[in-house]
Amino acid sequence: xKRSRSxxxxxxxxxxxxxxxxxxxxxxxxxxxxxxxxGFSQSWSYVGxxxxxxxxxxxxxxxxxxxxxxxxxxDTMLQNIFGLAYAxxxxxxxxxxxxxxxxxxxxxxxxxxxxxxIWFFIVQYDNGALNDIIMLFGHDPVDxxxxxxxxxxxxMVITSMQFVGQAMVIYLAGLQGIxxxxxxxxxxxxxxxxxxxxxxxLPMLRASILTNVILKLIGGLQMYDLVVALTNGGPGFSSHxxxxxxxxxxxxxxxxxxxxxLGVFLFIIIMVSTITVNKIIGRDDK
Amino acid sequence: MRRHLTKYLRIAAAAAIAAFHFIPIYILxxxxxxxxxxxxxxxxxxxxxxxxxxxxxxxxxxxxxxxxNTVLITVCAAFLVLFxxxxxxYPIARIRSRLSSLITNIVLAVMMIPSLSVIVPLYTNMLGLxxxxxxxxxxxxxxxxxxxxxxFLFSNFIRNIPDELDEAAxxxxxxDFRIFFSVIMPQLQPVIASVxxxxxxxxxxxxxxxxxxxxxxxxxTITLFISKFFSxxxxxxxxxxxxxxxxxxxxxxxxxFLQKYFITGLSExxxx
Amino acid sequence: MKKILASIAxxxxxxxxxxxxxxxxxxxxxxLEFAIKETGSTLEAYEAIVEAFNEANPDIKxxxxxxxxxxxxxxxxxxxxxxxxxxxxxxxxxxxxxxxxLYPLNERNWAEHLLPEIRSTVxxxxxxxxxLPMDIDITGLICNDDVLAAxxxxxxxxxxxxxxxxxxxxxxxxxxxxxxxxxxxxxVAGLFSRLSLSILTMxxxxxxxxxxxxxxxxxxxxxxxxxxVLSLVENGYTNxxxxxxxxxxxxxxxxxxKVAFAFQxxxxxxxxxxxxxxxxxxxxxxxxxxxxxxxxxxxxxxxAVGVWKDSENLExxxxxxDYLAQPENVLLVAEAYSLPPSMDNAEVTDPGILSILGQxxxxxxxxHFDRQYLPDGMWNTLKVYSTSVLSGESTxxxxxELMRTEYERLKN
Numbered sequence: 001x002k003r004s005r006s007x008x009x010x011x012x013x014x015x016x017x018x019x020x021x022x023x024x025x026x027x028x029x030x031x032x033x034x035x036x037x038x039g040f041s042q043s044w045s046y047v048g049x050x051x052x053x054x055x056x057x058x059x060x061x062x063x064x065x066x067x068x069x070x071x072x073x074x075d076t077m078l079q080n081i082f083g084l085a086y087a088x089x090x091x092x093x094x095x096x097x098x099x100x101x102x103x104x105x106x107x108x109x110x111x112x113x114x115x116x117x118i119w120f121f122i123v124q125y126d127n128g129a130l131n132d133i134i135m136l137f138g139h140d141p142v143d144x145x146x147x148x149x150x151x152x153x154x155x156m157v158i159t160s161m162q163f164v165g166q167a168m169v170i171y172l173a174g175l176q177g178i179x180x181x182x183x184x185x186x187x188x189x190x191x192x193x194x195x196x197x198x199x200x201x202l203p204m205l206r207a208s209i210l211t212n213v214i215l216k217l218i219g220g221l222q223m224y225d226l227v228v229a230l231t232n233g234g235p236g237f238s239s240h241x242x243x244x245x246x247x248x249x250x251x252x253x254x255x256x257x258x259x260x261x262l263g264v265f266l267f268i269i270i271m272v273s274t275i276t277v278n279k280i281i282g283r284d285d286k
Numbered sequence: 287m288r289r290h291l292t293k294y295l296r297i298a299a300a301a302a303i304a305a306f307h308f309i310p311i312y313i314l315x316x317x318x319x320x321x322x323x324x325x326x327x328x329x330x331x332x333x334x335x336x337x338x339x340x341x342x343x344x345x346x347x348x349x350x351x352x353x354x355n356t357v358l359i360t361v362c363a364a365f366l367v368l369f370x371x372x373x374x375x376y377p378i379a380r381i382r383s384r385l386s387s388l389i390t391n392i393v394l395a396v397m398m399i400p401s402l403s404v405i406v407p408l409y410t411n412m413l414g415l416x417x418x419x420x421x422x423x424x425x426x427x428x429x430x431x432x433x434x435x436x437x438f439l440f441s442n443f444i445r446n447i448p449d450e451l452d453e454a455a456x457x458x459x460x461x462d463f464r465i466f467f468s469v470i471m472p473q474l475q476p477v478i479a480s481v482x483x484x485x486x487x488x489x490x491x492x493x494x495x496x497x498x499x500x501x502x503x504x505x506x507t508i509t510l511f512i513s514k515f516f517s518x519x520x521x522x523x524x525x526x527x528x529x530x531x532x533x534x535x536x537x538x539x540x541x542x543f544l545q546k547y548f549i550t551g552l553s554e555x556x557x558x
Numbered sequence: 559m560k561k562i563l564a565s566i567a568x569x570x571x572x573x574x575x576x577x578x579x580x581x582x583x584x585x586x587x588x589x590l591e592f593a594i595k596e597t598g599s600t601l602e603a604y605e606a607i608v609e610a611f612n613e614a615n616p617d618i619k620x621x622x623x624x625x626x627x628x629x630x631x632x633x634x635x636x637x638x639x640x641x642x643x644x645x646x647x648x649x650x651x652x653x654x655x656x657x658x659x660l661y662p663l664n665e666r667n668w669a670e671h672l673l674p675e676i677r678s679t680v681x682x683x684x685x686x687x688x689x690l691p692m693d694i695d696i697t698g699l700i701c702n703d704d705v706l707a708a709x710x711x712x713x714x715x716x717x718x719x720x721x722x723x724x725x726x727x728x729x730x731x732x733x734x735x736x737x738x739x740x741x742x743x744x745x746v747a748g749l750f751s752r753l754s755l756s757i758l759t760m761x762x763x764x765x766x767x768x769x770x771x772x773x774x775x776x777x778x779x780x781x782x783x784x785x786x787v788l789s790l791v792e793n794g795y796t797n798x799x800x801x802x803x804x805x806x807x808x809x810x811x812x813x814x815x816k817v818a819f820a821f822q823x824x825x826x827x828x829x830x831x832x833x834x835x836x837x838x839x840x841x842x843x844x845x846x847x848x849x850x851x852x853x854x855x856x857x858x859x860x861x862a863v864g865v866w867k868d869s870e871n872l873e874x875x876x877x878x879x880d881y882l883a884q885p886e887n888v889l890l891v892a893e894a895y896s897l898p899p900s901m902d903n904a905e906v907t908d909p910g911i912l913s914i915l916g917q918x919x920x921x922x923x924x925x926h927f928d929r930q931y932l933p934d935g936m937w938n939t940l941k942v943y944s945t946s947v948l949s950g951e952s953t954x955x956x957x958x959e960l961m962r963t964e965y966e967r968l969k970n
Contacts, residue, residue: 007377007462011389014374014433021408021430022396028407038935039406040637041658086303094297102545103304106311109537111491111509114530117516118310121317121328121527125799126807129313132327145802148949161307169549214397215484218435222400225493229516232741235801236949243400251631252938256406256638263403271395323833325814406638413639501632503623514597514624522832523806 026267032260039256051261060237061262064245071156071241072220078160079216080209083167090168091175101172105165112162116229119158123230148238151231155239159226163219167212174208175201221270242266311534318527339528343515349532351504352511356490359425359507364486366429368478371436376466378437379444380452390441397434402494409498419502427495432485439484443477444470476550483548490537508533588874590620592863593643595629599828600861603894607887611878618874620645630655642866644875650859652680652689654934661867662686666876668883671901679859679925688864690883691900693892695860696914696923697841698853699752700826704838705733705818716853717846718756718786725795728818736790737808737817738948740801745808746944747937749821751927752844752856754783759931760854760924761847770931773969777962784947784954791948801949805829813837824896841914843921854922858929861891933968 033051037044055061090101107115122129123144131141145151182200224243227233233240233248240248242262249259313328318339320332343349378386408427409418417423447470455465493509500506512533515526541548594604601624608620623643625632630649636642637659648656663669664687672680676691701714706724709731715721725735739745758779759767769775790796797803797811809826811817813833820826830839843853863882865875881887885904892899896910898918906912924930928937943961946952952960 003377003381004462005381007381008385010373010463010466011377014370014437015389015392017370017426017430017433018392018396020411021427022404025404025407025411028411029404032407040634042640089296089300089303092293092296094293094300096297097300098545100300100304101549102542104307105545105548106538106541107307109487109491109541110534111493111512113491113493113509114512114534115310117512117526117530118314120804121313121523122310124804124807125802126797126810127325127328129309129328132329141798143799143802146799151802165307172549214438218397221398224400224402231802232743234741234743234945234949236945236951238949238951243402246400246402246405247631250406251634252941254634254935254938260406263400263406267399267403270398274395274398275391323813325810406635409635410639413641497628498632498635501623501625 026264029260029267030264032257033264035257037256038254039250039259040254044257047257051258052265054258055261055265060240061245063237064240064242065266067152067239068221068223068241068243070152071159071223072217074156075160075163075220076213076216078156079164079167080212082160082164083212084171084205086164086168087171087175091172101165101168104168107162108165110162112159112225113229115158115162116226119154119226120230123154145231145239146235148235151235151239155223155226155230158230159219159223163216167216170208170212170215171205174205178204314527314531317524318531320524322522322524339525340532342522342525343529343532348503348506349508349511349529352506352508353536355500355505356507358421359428360486360490362421362425363428363432363489364482366425367432367436367485367489368481370429371433371481372440372471372474372478373466374433375437375440375444376470379441380449389437393434393437396431397438401431405494405498412499418499419505421505424495424499424505427499428489428492431495432488435485436481439477439481440474443474447473479547479550487537587617587619588871590618590645590871590875590878591643592620592622592878593629593633593646594622594624595647595649596861597624599894600891603891607882607890611881614881615877618877620878640868642869644866644869644871645863645878646866648689648859648862648864650695650929652691652859652862652864653682654929656864657682657688659866659868660688660864661869661872661876662688663690663865663879666690666880666883668880668901671885671903673900673902675857675923676859676900679857679929680862689859689862690864690879691859692861692863692882692888693895693897693900695823695858695897696918697823697856697858698843699841700812700820700822700824700830700839701842702812702815702818702837702839704815708815709733709818711818714842715845716843717849717851719849721845722795724818725790725793729794733815734797734811734817735795736819736821737797737803737811738800738821739803739805739808740799740945740948741804743941743945745805745822746948747941748823750783750787750944751940752821753786754780754927755854755856755924756844756847756851757783757786759927760922761851763848763850767931773966775965777958777965778955780958780961781954784957787948788954809833812839828896841917843917852922854924855918856926857918857923858926860897861895933965935968936964939964939968 034046034048035044036047036050086104090097125131125141125143125146128141128144130144135141144154178201182204183196222243223241224247227239227241227244231239233244246259246263249255249262253259316328316331319336320326321336321338324332326332374389378389412418412423412427415423417426451469451473452465455469460468491509492507493513496507496510497513500510512526512530515522515529592604592608594601596604601622605622608622612619633642633646633656637656642659646656648660652660664685668690669687672687672691673694676694677687680689680691681687703714705728706714709724709728711724711727715724728735738749757764759765759770766775766779791800797807797817799807805822805826808817808820808822809829810833812820812826812830815837824841827839827841830837843855846852846854863879865872865879869875883901885899885901888899888901889904889906892904893908893911896908896914898911898915899906906915928940932940939961943952943957946960947954947957
């Protein structure tokens with residue numbers, strides 16, 4: 001059907017909001033990123049691209065970027081693998097299934113900040129619930145968050161544990177959408193469970209996988225609340241993510257120009273990669 | 287026989303998984319019912335009945351107020367996210383043009399970007415608009431940053447609604463807006479539920495924006511209220527746990543009662 | 559579906575109307591925003607004062623806002639936008655951070671009553687008093703005397719050699735000598751800054767105070783501070799989770815009589831007593847450098863209130879600040895935190911505060927290391943330095959180099 005361009009009128013309110021609250025601040029952000037502004041004083045001067053050049057040589061920033069992508073990709077994988085496994089398990093009907101589904105989904109409703117504080121009760125060295133178990137087996141307690149690598153892995157696992165219910169539900173729906181007949185043909189051929197899974201189930205779940213990957217990537221790249229509550233970026237600077245680093249640089253280090261440069265850099269990187277990914281997937285879709 | 291065995295194994299596995307996921311809430315409950323001076327393991331329930339943590343949290347009514355604020359903000363922002371998202375998605379789903387793909391790309395990108403990257407200039411702009419410490423300010427901000435997800439889901443969904451429906455309505459003499467409201471809107475029910483669930487929870491649990499844009503104590507939301515209990519200066523971990531539990535209780539109850547709608551809603555709308 | 563949307567819209571409108579209705583205010587009343595960082599008993603003291611003030615002054619309404627732990631971050635966004643609360647607490651940073659935004663208070667009647675120890679800390683380089691201090695913050699170390707006694711340490715260590723010997727005994731007796739809350743970078747920085755005073759500026763043998771002040775300090779000398787702290791860790795004198803513990807861990811350790819020392823402020827004592835009223839914790843003096851040096855205390859600003867110089871309600875804000883400066887109100891805030899009041903006309907009766915005054919009487923008192931010897935903005939560098947050195951991300955000498963470059967950058 002032929003459409004008139006006037007239809008785009010309907011997009012205006014949303015686009016206007018995004019312009020006012022995302023793009024205009026982004027432009028101001030670019031301006032700030034070219035200065036040495038400390039974030040609160042009334043005086044500052046332009047320093048050109050110095051802030052951007054410093055980004056690449058600052059090991060703390062490079063590390064925070066690595067952490068962000070590690071957590072983002074890692075938790076996307078974990079949640080999809082476990083979400084799908086849980087969905088396959090709960091796709092069979094048995095008594096108490098809905099209770100179990102509810103319990104797994106429940107943490108999704110809890111704010112990540114609160115979840116982070118709860119987990120601190122668990123992984124804390126002194127009086128932490130996890131160490132109580134370790135000690136029950138006669139081991140010495142472990143300072144779980146004491147090494148940066150381990151702390152980052154904990155962040156990844158905890159966030160996956162919290163949000164895996166969402167992935168599970170989306171996969172459950174996907175599974176229910178697969179017509180029964182699809183399974184009947186290969187059954188006759190004598191295909192094994194594994195083969196059925198890879199040849200029928202997985203391809204039929206394409207839409208669910210796509211939704212889940214996008215949802216989880218968003219969650220992972222935005223990681224902030226959980227880090228604040230759990231490690232505060234420590235030990236040292238080893239578990240910072242980009243979001244906590246931006247916050248740190250602006251408020252603690254009083255280096256707003258630098259902080260803005262990191263924000264702008266990230267904005268552009270993610271913008272470009274999303275558009276590229278969308279082009280690839282979009283072409284496939286049509 | 288074999289069938290029965292696999293069935294029981296399955297139930298056992300599912301129960302174990304559920305128990306594992308319940309650990310954080312369990313620990314939270316245990317801590318919230320203990321005295322601050324009780325240093326026993328957090329796995330062990332207290333041997334006494336102690337409700338002071340809850341009483342302390344509830345006594346001045348701030349939690350109730352925070353709850354009211356959060357409801358107000360969430361309802362308004364979620365409405366905007368739904369309505370503006372749906373009408374924005376319609377043209378980009380129906381018209382194949384450069385402009386449509388540009389809007390789609392922008393929406394996708396904004397969805398991915400850590401919103402903290404623009405918080406500094408955003409704050410200054412909000413202040414210029416007189417929007418700091420106002421309900422409308424926080425509502426617009428939360429709506430804006432959740433709109434991309436809404437547009438994304440709605441446009442995917444609308445693409446799957448056959449164009450013939452629109453055409454039939456157009457032949458009947460309907461104009462664009464009428465077509466949308468009378469033909470498309472009624473079809474959107476499942477995706478509305480998905481959008482509401484995905485963005486509503488995010489809005490409800492928001493911490494970052496409320497922190498910067500709602501500094502008036504009378505306007506604080508639940509997450510802000512809780513974070514205060516975990517402040518660096520205080521040691522009232524047990525009270526904090528009680529507050530946290532009270533904060534998640536209403537949403538958990540809501541979820542338990544509406545579970546069926548949650549799950550069907552989330553699934554039908556989000557995978558089309 | 560239309561129905562659902564319409565009803566959501568209706569609910570939203572109704573709620574908005576209810577809230578808007580509640581927010582209507584009398585336009586003749588001047589409303590002052592008073593932002594407070596402090597929580598707990600100090601906040602309660604301010605609330606009581608504000609309530610009494612509002613009752614006595616019907617045409618001014620002071621509204622307290624408390625931002626909790628994000629106070630400083632929020633104040634910075636406000637400074638950036640040049641839109642501050644009419645009144646706010648300055649939590650130790652009256653001059654260094656907020657000085658440019660504060661209205662000078664030298665002309666107020668109460669200014670002459672300020673005790674000299676605290677007057678200097680709230681006075682900027684031009685001689686303006688920028689805030690009304692309520693009390694004098696006296697800090698040293700927090701120490702659990704029961705743990706010392708149980709470990710066979712007979713008296714509190716007065717210098718670092720004695721301190722190390724005490725740590726060894728405490729460790730041998732199965733206790734944790736020092737608790738560090740490494741999740742909180744300012745706690746670690748507090749440890750380094752206290753020891754910096756012992757090692758670099760308070761000793762007769764080795765004293766770089768002058769060099770630090772005139773900018774000629776050789777920063778490789780700072781290695782000694784870093785190495786000293788690392789040796790505490792290497793010798794096992796600290797808690798195992800020194801990188802990840804939070805302050806509540808320190809409080810619990812002291813309350814359970816497991817920990818002997820914490821390099822924290824007096825707030826720790828109050829928090830420990832909440833967990834275990836019988837815990838024998840108190841403030842002790844910071845040990846001197848060598849056997850010949852004596853121990854000392856740190857004094858500084860804690861609770862102070864400033865007036866935003868561009869406030870639209872400046873006159874009303876000054877009325878309130880004068881009210882706040884009345885001796886009984888000063889005393890109320892000071893007592894909330896068991897600190898000596900800032901004014902000579904406030905009469906102390908509280909035995910705890912009297913004993914602190916007694917403690918100050920016979921001892922050397924100095925200002926905080928960073929506030930005295932480092933340029934503005936360097937507290938943050940000290941935090942970065944402390945956490946990086948402690949976690950092993952930087953070596954001691956890399957750390958000192960960081961301190962040097964930042965010192966030189968910020969000094970100019």
